[in-house]
Amino acid sequence: MIKIVSSCLILFFLSVNLQAENGHSLWLRSQSSSPVSVICSKKSIVTEIARQELLNGWQGQPGASIKLIVKQDKQVKGDGYKLTPEGVQANTDLGVLYGVYDLLRHQQTGETINPGIFNPSYERRVLNHWDNQDGTIERGYAGRSIFWRNTKDSLNVTEADKKLWREYARANASVGINGAVLNNVNANADILTDVYLKRVKAIADEFRPYGVKVYLSAKFSAPSQVGGLKTCDPLDPTVIKWWQAKVKEIYAMIPDFGGFLVKANSEGQPGPQDYKRTHADGANMMADALKPYGGIVMWRAFVYSASDNDRAKQAYEEFLPLDGQFRDNVIIQVKNGPVDFQPREPFSPLFGAMKKTSLMPEVQITQEYLGHSIHLVFLSTMWEEFLKSETYQEGEGSTVARCTDGSLFPQKHTAIAGVANVGLDVNWCGHQFAQSNWYAFGRLAWDNKLTSDQIADEWLKLTFKRNVAETTDWQDNFLKPVKQMMLDSREAAVNYMMPLGLHHIMSANEHYGPGPWWAPKRMRKDWTPPYYHQADTVGVGFDRTHTGSDAVSQYHEPLHTLFDNIQTCPDEYLLWFHHVPWSFKMKNGCTLWNELCYRYNKGLHQVRDFQKIWDKVQPYVDGERFVQVQSKLRSQSRNAQLWKDGCLLYFQQFSKMPIPYEIERPVNNLEYLIRNDTTRHQNYEQ
Ligand code: BDP
Structure with a gap:
C-alpha cells in the first residue's frame, strides 16, 4: 500500500514537474x-x-x-x-x-x-510579428500565430486566447518590451477592416495592463483594396481623408494604439513611388493622420530593386536624399545590415548617415538565416556587435547605439524593433534556447550597453536554475559551460555557414541549408547566391571597393579606407567587400582557400563540442527540455556537416586546390547535395 501511494506520489510530482518544465514558463518560472x-x-x-x-x-x-x-x-x-x-x-x-x-x-x-x-535606451521597444491573418507566420518556426486563425468565423475571442495574450504580454513586460506589431510587414489590407480590428482591440485590451501597445502593418494600397478608392496617391485629398477616417476609427476602439509599420515599394509591395511620389510623401501623409492621437509611423528602409546596382547600396541611395523631409513622428526602420539579416553583415551605412531623421534598428529574432528553430544560436552577441559598431558619424564614440537612441542627435521618438520568433508551440519559440533571443532583444532594447555575457548569465539562471540553493556546483558544471556555448554559438554558425564575409549563399527561399550553387534560370539574379559570392577561377567575394560597386564609400572615414583596402579590411568582412584570389595570403599567413576550409571545419567541430557540453549537463536539466535540446543539436550537427561539405566542394571547383589534409574529409557528395536541393525546389525551374 505504502509502495503504491509513494509511487503515485512520485508520478504526481514527476508530471507536475514535467508540465512545469516544458518551457512554457519561459524565464518566469516562480520559485x-x-x-x-x-x-x-x-x-x-x-x-x-x-x-x-x-x-x-x-x-x-x-x-x-x-x-x-x-x-x-x-x-x-x-x-x-x-x-x-x-x-x-x-x-x-x-x-x-x-x-x-x-x-x-x-x-x-x-x-x-x-x-x-x-532609464530605457529606447522609448519604443517593439516586436514585429510577421503573422498572416490565416494563422501562418512568414519565417516563423514555432507553430502558428498566437493572434490569428485561418477562418474569419474562428476569429471570435476565447478565454484561452486571452490567457495566452496575457502570458505573452507579461513576458514582454518582464524584459521591458512595450509594443507589438500584430501582422506581417507583407501586409494584407483586410487587417484594417472591422472584423480584424475587433480582434486587435481584444488583444490590446489584454496587453494594456502590461504596457504593451499594439501596432499594425498597413498596406499602402488599402484605400483601394478595402476602401474602394480609385487611387492610393498619398497627395490625393480622398486618400488623405480615407487614412484620417481609418485612423480615427482605430483610435475610437484602441485609444493607445501605437501606429503603423509600413513596407512600401519593397519586394513587390505597393507604395508612394507607384504614384511618382517619394517615401517621405507616403510616410508623412500617414504620420499626419496619426499625429493628433500620438501615433507614429515606422517606415521601412528595406528597399532594393532588381537592377545591376549592388543591392547593399540601394537603401542608402534611396533614403539619404530624403534626410530632413520626414515628420517628427516618422521613424525609418533600418535592418542591422545592408542586405538581409545574414549571419554576419557590417552595419547598414544608413546608421551614421542620416542626421535629421530618426532611425530605428530592426533585428531579426526569428532565425530565418540562422538555422530556424533547429540551431542553437544565441543572437545577443550579433546584436551587441552591431549596436557597438563604430560609425564615426560624429567622430569616435558614434556607435550605432548612440546614433539611434537620441544621445547623438535630438530625436522626438526613439525605437528599436525585433522580428519575433513566437508561435503557438508550447515553449513559444520552437527551441528552448530560442527563448534566450526573445529575452536578449528585450534586455538590449532596454539597455543597449548590456553585454551578452550578462544577458546569457541572467537568462540561464532564470530559465534553468531549479532552486536558490544550487550554487557552486551548478555554476561550475552547468552555468559556465552552457553560457560559453551560448556565447560561442553565433560565431560557430558564421563559421559553418558563411565565414569571412560570405553572405546569402543558402539554398532557395527557405534559407536553411547550403546552396552556393542555387541559381534557377528564371530567378532574379539578386536573389541567387552566385550574385553574392561571385566565385570564379580567380577568387571569391563581392567587390565593393572603389574599383567595384564602391559600397565602401557609404561608410565614414576611417572605415571607408579600412574596408576598401584588402590588407586592412577585417577578416570577418573580407569577402563582403573584396573579390579575393584563392591564394591570397591572410593576416595569419594562410591562403584564403585554406582559411576558408579551416573556418568551415571549425564551425562543424564547434557544434559537435556543443553536443558534448550539453550531454554532460544532463544531471542539471529536467528530462523534457534536455532531450529536446539534445535532439536539436544532433540536427544542427548534421546540417553543419552539409554546410561544410556543400560549400567546400562547391568552391573547390573554382579554387582547384586540395582541402588541407589535416582536416576531416567531406562525407557528402556535391552532386547528391545539388540534386536533392533542385528536386526540392523544382517549382523555380519550371
Ligand atoms: C526577408 C524575408 C522576407 C521578408 C523580408 C522583409 O525573406 O520574408 O518579407 O525580409 O523584411 O528577410 O520585408
Missing part, C-alpha cells in the same frame, strides 16, 4: 517565495500587477516591507524607474512595474541590487 508586505502609493491595474508579482516572487528578506511609489522625478525618464533601499519609485505606473521585474530578476539571479536610476 517558492518568502512573505513580503507591499505598500503602493497609487492603486491601478498596473500597480496591482506589480504588487502581485512581488507577493508571488519575493526572494528577499522574509517579512520585508516594500514601497511602490509613483512620483515625478526629473532624472527618471519615460518608462524608467529608481530602485531605492525601500522599494521602487517611478514617474508612471508602468515604470513601477518594470522596476519590480528588475528587482525580482536581481533576487532570482542572486545579483546584488544597487540602488540607482534605470
